[in-house]
Amino acid sequence: MARNFIRFGPQLFLAALLALAAAPPAMAQDDDRPNFVVVLVDDMRWDDFGAGGHPFVRTPNIDRVAAEGAMFLNAFTTTPLCSPARASILTGLYAHTHGIIDNTNRRGHDLNTFPRQLDRTGYDTAFVGKWHMGSDGTPRPGFDTWVSLIGQGTNTNPEVYVGSERVMLEGHVTDVLTEHAVSFLEATRDEPFVLFFSQKAVHPDPALGLVEGGFIAADRHLGIYDGEPIVRLPSDGVPPLDKPALMREIPGLPPLGPDTSTTDATIRDRLEMVTGVDESVGRLLEALERTGELNDTFFVVTSDHGYFYGEHGLNAQRRLAYEASVRIPLVIRYPGLIGPGARPEQMVLSIDLASTILELANQEPEDPVQGASLVPVLMGANPKDWRTSLLIQHHSDPEDYLRGAPNSGAVSEFVRVLRMGYQAVRTERYKYIQYTDLEGMDELYDLEADPYELYNIADSPEAAPLLEDMQGELARLLELTGWPQIP
Ligand SMILES: [Ca+2]
Ligand SMILES: [Ca+2]
DSSP states (O other), X not given: OOOOGGGOOXXXXXXXXXXXXXXXXXXXXXXXXXXXXXEEESSOOTTSSTTTTOSSOOOXXXXXXXXXXXXXXXXXXXXXXXXXXXXXXXXXXXXXXXXXXXXXXXXXXXXXXXXXXXXXXXXXXXXXXXXXXXXXXXXXXXXXXXXXXXXXXXXXXXXXEETTEEEEOOSBHXXXXXXXXXXXXXXXXXXXXXXXXXXXXXXXXXXXXXXXXXXXXXXXXXXXXXXXXXXOOTTBTOOOTTOHHHHSOOTTSOOSSGGGSOOHHHHHHHHHHHHHHHHHHHHXXXXXXXXXXXXXXXXXXXXXXXXXXXXXXXXXXXXXXXXXXXXXXXXXXXXXXXXXXXXXXXOEETTXXXXXXXXXXXXXXXXXXXXXXXXXXHTTOOOTTOOSEEEEEEXXXXXXHHHHSOOSSSSOGGXXXXXXXXXXXXXXXXXXXXXXXXTTOOEEEETTTOXXXXXXXXXXXXXXXXXXXXXXXXXXXHHHTTTTOOO
């Protein structure tokens, strides 16, 4: 069925809102607003799938979404860390506004998420997977169906909350969560629905190792990429001599370089898990085809942030503002709006999804949002006033949290990123990283001349005017987003 939201002017929009407010649930069969499925993959890099340019990983289903819909070429997270990134996707807000600033046990029960807003307007809403804004797995407000891991969850036989009941599911986490997601999609209902499916993969199982060893795919995927050559970027294993923040000596840890790069084995383990996620995406698409809802569903695959495959010697740190970590995959299928094979080049952000989804559901956001609606871009327009710079931020996790992260060695790899909170601004060409707790360690890159961020030019006299411009742009973005409020 064709959707008519595009024709809604402001008056019609208001009328629709009033009508919705007045409509009893029994009238829901006239509701032709789109369904929404958001598949949030944990830690998946922007280039970890076939359509994204990966040379061998098998992801036919995500590639199908990209072929039949849009694949954003320049999509970024606003904070490259699990909990803050998730809260940003769900609320359309920066971490300093929604308050989930780090991975410590921040409960996130009060977030006014977009599914919660849609629930209030008659949507059937479901959350399945890894919530991880607060370690407890009990239901959060706004979800009619709730299936949640507890904290990080485990890769095999995970314990979950199904509603308020704690149960153990038998099997690989991707498969068992997919069962729940598929049964939600196949339920008979009159009202439109939203499924927020937050995959546990490609994150490791913390009990088995956070840097190496914890990336466990389903049995049928073990070893499928053995023998495939791992292609490395030019920045792989390069000691970060130009980056004073990364050159700090950390007692108990070797300096960053070739020996600290993510291993081939771990990259292959992760890619096996990506293929598991892709099969899950295929099962969701099949379920939507069976119920006849596929073309009425705004179907999104994205991730919270990326991962380091040895860039600058980095491995499991995430958090930092380099491209491997801040770029995200973002593919969206919705034929009523998006032409097949669309490849928008605009710089878009994880916080844009909430605005986009609420607009398509004919809802004004209840609270001010800091993202922009992607609707015009998805329709193929090139809005003149689209952002030309973006703010990326990170608040350092506390020391006891970082030191406590399990690791095979005596000292956690995560201690490297202690006091590495920052505010960063990225334009199409440049990136400036201002560490908030480290003096004289800022970084500035010309991404056109130096796409792999190998030459920090922050101290170069020739770059002084550029540095000043970028600092001015950072100040402007911070003011625009109400920095430093933290609820
Ligand atoms: Ca993550
Ligand atoms: Ca509902």
